[in-house]
Amino acid sequence: MTQRRQEDATASLPLFPLHTVLLPGVHLPLHIFEPRYRQLTIDLVTEVVPDRMFGVVAIKTSVVREVERLEHVHGVGCAALLREAKRLPDGRFDIITTGHRRFRLLDLDTRSAPYLVGTVEWLDDAPLPEGGEEVGERLADVARAAHRRYCALAWDSDGWRSPSADVAPAELAYLLAADCMLPLSDRQALLEETQPLHRLRLACQLLSREAGFLSELRAVPPPYSEVGEHPARPSLN
Known part of the structure; x- marks a missing residue:
């Protein structure tokens, strides 16, 4: 180098x-x-x-x-x-x-x-493997479906929207996760993953898991508007 x-x-x-x-x-x-x-x-x-x-x-x-x-x-x-x-x-x-x-x-x-x-x-990111683009498109469809299910359970109907269709699979996992109240460790795992297909698969798994929790426990996060109105505070450093 x-x-x-x-x-x-x-x-x-x-x-x-x-x-x-x-x-x-x-x-x-x-x-x-x-x-x-x-x-x-x-x-x-x-x-x-x-x-x-x-x-x-x-x-x-x-x-x-x-x-x-x-x-x-x-x-x-x-x-x-x-x-x-x-x-x-x-x-x-x-x-x-x-x-x-x-x-x-x-x-x-x-x-x-x-x-x-x-x-x-x-x-x-690491480069996609051979045939990775086709796999990524299929994973993206599954992940978007998991995202819709989670958001339908978690937010008001007008409080969220799906990422645009032209978002590349490599970036899609981040945008889908942004609508989900994931633990810090899960968000950090998504950030650290350098294999785009693995990251998208992980996002799908996390969204499906959280949607399952919401469905089973009949518990919902705070209203989406409240999350937006009270942004994360800086640390006390």
Whole structure:
């Protein structure tokens, strides 16, 4: 590998540890109240941080109150693109981000900036095997059916919609999972899977499992509108 390719394979990213997993292509609204992440938001808006991009990594346990070491977070995260930022009168921000590209966290810098900075290597999918496109299309049909069943049980009829028909199978698993109240460990497993067909199969299994729980227990998640109105809070780092 040439030096140029080695440089392209790694990057330095500001990090935002959260008690959630961001998936590529999925929107994540955040309420920014802590001073260090207010500064990060300002640096993103003013493009002190290039490309308005930062990394989201999931904290492994709620016991961790201050992320200081690699073992405090999951090793695979997702770069987030800042889409919108609204500054509130008291200096807080409401922002909307979108998952962009996965990475593996190699190193953690706690000193060079007010917020965490990570050295990351980009994590891409493995190529599809021979005949994989046809298999992917079949899996996509099954996964979409599982998604419809879950959403019909979980959300109001006007509270969700299926991903568009032109979404590639490699990205479909993320968008289907975004509508499902999955445990963090399941979302992290989807994020870490680099075989597109395996990821789509896993999404189908998870959606089917959750739909089964809803059907058997007659329990439903909070209304979809409430989930959207109360975005995930930043960690207390």
